[in-house]
Amino acid sequence: MQLTISDAEVDGAPVIVAMVHECDPSAKPCRITASGTAYMRGYDGDFPLSDLEEQAFLAARKPPLFDRQPVTGLTPEDLDSDLVAAFLRSVRERDPHRLGRFPDDAELLRRAGVTVPDGTPTVAGLLALGVHPQEWFPRFVIQASAEPFRPIP
Numbered sequence: 001m002q003l004t005i006s007d008a009e010v011d012g013a014p015v016i017v018a019m020v021h022e023c024d025p026s027a028k029p030c031r032i033t034a035s036g037t038a039y040m041r042g043y044d045g046d047f048p049l050s051d052l053e054e055q056a057f058l059a060a061r062k063p064p065l066f067d068r069q070p071v072t073g074l075t076p077e078d079l080d081s082d083l084v085a086a087f088l089r090s091v092r093e094r095d096p097h098r099l100g101r102f103p104d105d106a107e108l109l110r111r112a113g114v115t116v117p118d119g120t121p122t123v124a125g126l127l128a129l130g131v132h133p134q135e136w137f138p139r140f141v142i143q144a145s146a147e148p149f150r151p152i153p
Helices: 051-060 081-094 105-111 123-129
Strands: 003-010 013-020 039-042 045-048
Touching: 081 105, 081 123
Parallel strands: none
Antiparallel strands: 003 013, 039 045
16 A cells, blocks of 8 residues: 655645555455454445455456566576476376476476576576575565464354
8 A cells, every 4th residue: 555645735724635545456455454344435434345345356356477577697507407307297297187288398387487488487486496596586585374264254
């Protein structure tokens, strides 16, 4: 969420203007931290989203694709050959009629998002199958959290 604060004048009196900009659709629905409730802003107030409205926001989300970008300066040799071989073997054994149907290793790696057409590894490829991903992304960390299960009333 982005916030812009400025000052202005209304009827000769100074005021502070806070503009809350719309968040990216992939982050919707936004929730109030304290209550976990998501709201829809109407002309005469804020109204909690119905379950159907929340599902519409979730259905409209698009997956992030930053991990499909090639890593400049990387070559296929920066991928761990043992990990790549194990990945190819696993895909062909577990998914022989879809992704595993491609006999050419380079094509399978490209279609899996490990590389781009010229063979350069992607961010995902480096993180999953790289020899030493920290060399390229020293500040990347894996962060995970879990929330207790709360049944929907």
